[in-house]
Amino acid sequence: MAKSPALSFLAFTTSLQPVRRVWIQAVTLVAANFDVPVPISSAVIMVTRAGEDGIRQGALAEEVGVNHGAMVRIVDQAEAAGYLERRGYGQDRRIRIIHATDKGRALGARLEEEFVRLRKSLLADIPLEEIETATRVLRLFERRITDFLQSGEADR
Template structure:
């Protein structure tokens, strides 16, 4: 493979990653909407299920990858829909913890089941080696993104 060929392939791959991400979000949004949940609100709902009962809001925001203020709006939406409860954290009254209601558990199970069926359908023709290769590509991007986030801004002095 020539360098320009590799460069062209990498350019096309990153373009396709963006497109695939948008398409995946659209399909996931449709799966969540079938259960009366917005795509944005489905992420915290699923993460509460994964992290367990009484999840601190700051831990949930980190897991979802959004700012605390954005999460508050989504929790408001989920709470108004009767899918989660929010209470002061018993160990730190300055913090809130969030839990699924029984209805929230039902909905998250239904959404997870639909999304799992979607994954199995989309990736049915991929063998394990393909899945591992795709995971390595995504890991490279996440690793580079972490390095980018940790780099100081060259135009900003940290000396005061």
């Protein structure tokens, strides 16, 4: 007997949070080996991925999944530890761009190596085509949710 679309949609949407939760637990376990708090290691990873141009503090907060106030504290701690630094953005002193220091880039590279190992151990036996399909579906779902939220339909 074929599943109804409604049941398939329910199974898909209700799997998102549990998968996110256990993924964060796994990443936290790996990051703990570096004696760096997870919020700081998350920020360092995102900043090092942004490259030499750095990343705006607000965009970093969105990438890490925390509010802007929390990101201010995380960057303060990462700066104090020597991993990240804030720089001004041209003439607009309100905008702060976050850059990795040499120490931050070294930590980011080591974390990335461990996360690559983790992903490989968890995903290596899944056909690449299935991973690519799952990624496309998740990104499409994300875009549609974003469009829905921005359209005003959510207010009805």
